[in-house]
Amino acid sequence: MTTTVLITGAAGNMGRMLRPLLRRSDRTLRLFDIAGITDLDPTEEYIQGSVTDRAAVARAVEGVDAIVHLGGLSTEDSWENILAVNVDGTQAIFDAAVTHGVTRVVYASSNHAVGFWTHDESDGMLAGDVAPRPDGFYGWSKAAGEALARLYHDRFGIDVVNLRIGSSFDRPPNYRGLASWMSPADTARLIEASLSDSAKGFHIVWGISANTRAWWSGAEGETIGYVPQDNSEIFADEFLRDHEWTFDDPILQRAGGAFCDHPLGQRM
Numbered sequence: 001m002t003t004t005v006l007i008t009g010a011a012g013n014m015g016r017m018l019r020p021l022l023r024r025s026d027r028t029l030r031l032f033d034i035a036g037i038t039d040l041d042p043t044e045e046y047i048q049g050s051v052t053d054r055a056a057v058a059r060a061v062e063g064v065d066a067i068v069h070l071g072g073l074s075t076e077d078s079w080e081n082i083l084a085v086n087v088d089g090t091q092a093i094f095d096a097a098v099t100h101g102v103t104r105v106v107y108a109s110s111n112h113a114v115g116f117w118t119h120d121e122s123d124g125m126l127a128g129d130v131a132p133r134p135d136g137f138y139g140w141s142k143a144a145g146e147a148l149a150r151l152y153h154d155r156f157g158i159d160v161v162n163l164r165i166g167s168s169f170d171r172p173p174n175y176r177g178l179a180s181w182m183s184p185a186d187t188a189r190l191i192e193a194s195l196s197d198s199a200k201g202f203h204i205v206w207g208i209s210a211n212t213r214a215w216w217s218g219a220e221g222e223t224i225g226y227v228p229q230d231n232s233e234i235f236a237d238e239f240l241r242d243h244e245w246t247f248d249d250p251i252l253q254r255a256g257g258a259f260c261d262h263p264l265g266q267r268m
């Protein structure tokens with residue numbers, strides 16, 4: 001049986017990275033983004049639109065089996081923009097999921113929902129479902145999205161996995177990424193685990209690779225069958241040429257790194 005998985009924000013960094021890795025002969029990927037997508041694979045469909053447009057969201061969600069909600073602003077922005085795109089947009093997705101009987105939503109939350117937790121407070125391994133401590137309006141919107149997800153789970157029984165994603169890129173973006181990186185292949189593994197039967201119910205998990213320097217726990221990810229295979233350590237020499245690895249460094253000390261010092265509401 002072919003299943004249809006909606007990916008919101010499919011033209012963004014993570015969407016572009018994930019599309020080829022999530023393709024399967026028994027799966028249609030329905031791509032939704034305000035930006036144009038022209039390089040469609042035969043297993044892909046594309047609907048152009050914004051999460052702020054409820055009619056477009058309804059078209060995107062109708063007939064899908066699961067939603068991977070990556071869409072929205074991915075760094076700090078004005079309060080107005082954050083509310084419109086990340087909060088209203090996420091509520092529109094959950095609302096449409098209820099209307100169209102979609103039973104699984106994978107929500108791209110972020111480490112910035114809990115960015116003020118520090119290494120000192122973590123016993124070496126910070127739990128995946130530690131309480132929110134947002135490091136900006138963006139992080140706050142991710143914490144709000146997680147709470148919305150909980151509401152829709154408790155009210156309507158939607159299975160939800162909130163992914164507290166670290167740094168999901170081809171390679172670590174900076175030396176902090178030696179702890180927070182999630183490789184493209186591990187990102188795909190995490191999404192597959194989140195779509196599997198093991199992830200029924202409600203979960204909050206970290207989204208990182210099996211990094212030697214990680215201090216965010218993999219235990220919650222394991223419960224849904226996420227077993228990361230990659231390790232940022234292959235980049236260590238390169239990044240530690242100019243930096244010492246010490247948790248006295250505020251960038252490394254706090255989960256959210258430099259986001260904790262970025263001016264509130266100022267676009268990055």
Ligand code: 15L
Binds near residue numbers: 074
């Ligand atoms: C995020 O939430 C951002 O979307 C991404 O651009 C990175 O900055 C990432 O966090 C990170 O913390 O590295």
